[in-house]
Amino acid sequence: GENVEQHPSTLSVQEGDSAVIKCTYSDSASNYFPWYKQELGKGPQLIIDIRSNVGEKKDQRIAVTLNKTAKHFSLHITETQPEDSAVYFCAATDTGRRALTFGSGTRLQVQP
Amino acid sequence: GAGVSQSPSNKVTEKGKDVELRCDPISGHTALYWYRQSLGQGLEFLIYFQGNSAPDKSGLPSDRFSAERTGGSVSTLTIQRTQQEDSAVYLCASSPPGGGNTEAFFGQGTRLTVV
Numbered sequence: 555g556e557n558v559e560q561h562p563s564t565l566s567v568q569e570g571d572s573a574v575i576k577c578t579y580s581d582s583a584s585n586y587f588p589w590y591k592q593e594l595g596k597g598p599q600l601i602i603d604i605r606s607n608v609g610e611k612k613d614q615r616i617a618v619t620l621n622k623t624a625k626h627f628s629l630h631i632t633e634t635q636p637e638d639s640a641v642y643f644c645a646a647t648d649t650g651r652r653a654l655t656f657g658s659g660t661r662l663q664v665q666p
Numbered sequence: 667g668a669g670v671s672q673s674p675s676n677k678v679t680e681k682g683k684d685v686e687l688r689c690d691p692i693s694g695h696t697a698l699y700w701y702r703q704s705l706g707q708g709l710e711f712l713i714y715f716q717g718n719s720a721p722d723k724s725g726l727p728s729d730r731f732s733a734e735r736t737g738g739s740v741s742t743l744t745i746q747r748t749q750q751e752d753s754a755v756y757l758c759a760s761s762p763p764g765g766g767n768t769e770a771f772f773g774q775g776t777r778l779t780v781v
Contacts, residue, residue: 555724560708588769588770590772595774596774597670597757597759597772597773597774597775598709598757598772599772600769600770600771603769643708643709652714652722653699653711653714653722653725654699654711654770655711656701656708656709656711657708658707658708659707659708
């Protein structure tokens with residue numbers, strides 16, 4: 555089955571700095587890679603996703619990159635704000651036949 | 667409703683009792699997932715329903731756990747003879763139909779405490 559590893563487990567940055575979270579996956583059949591943000595007491599919410607036919611995707615301050623050869627993908631948040639503080643999860647799956655496999659999460663704290 | 671609804675939001679039960687957790691997915695969504703999240707941990711896959719296909723039960727941790735999905739909509743996760751290690755937040759998610767991968771929408775979860 556798929557195995558997703560995520561680093562770092564915690565990340566503290568100053569407001570305005572950039573934050574990068576990295577994930578690796580094991581199954582070369584995986585072709586869908588979403589990122590979720592979970593705030594305290596809430597369920598995870600999708601913030602951005604990328605499919606294997608794309609190398610990079612941006613949405614305002616958030617970007618995701620994918621290296622299929624190396625089987626790793628990363629989340630980049632620029633100009634961080636205190637409201638970006640949350641736990642972020644990466645995930646991977648294939649063509650919908652399987653459920654998402656999640657990384658262990660990164661607790662991001664943005665210091666004002 | 668507008669999103670995935672889970673009930674109850676909190677459940678405290680005595681060790682050895684059975685519990686049922688309910689998930690109402692978004693109308694029209696064909697895929698439904700159950701995950702378990704222990705305190706400060708990641709999301710552990712439990713079970714996955716996709717349309718009329720046989721569910722993927724490979725994540726259920728023991729035979730005390732079971733789930734069903736009636737009429738392709740509401741799902742119930744049942745834990746029999748609960749143990750203290752079952753204490754966690756149980757999250758349900760659903761996804762719309764599609765040929766490829768689509769967003770999984772999560773509910774707010776049921777916090778289960780076994781005392």
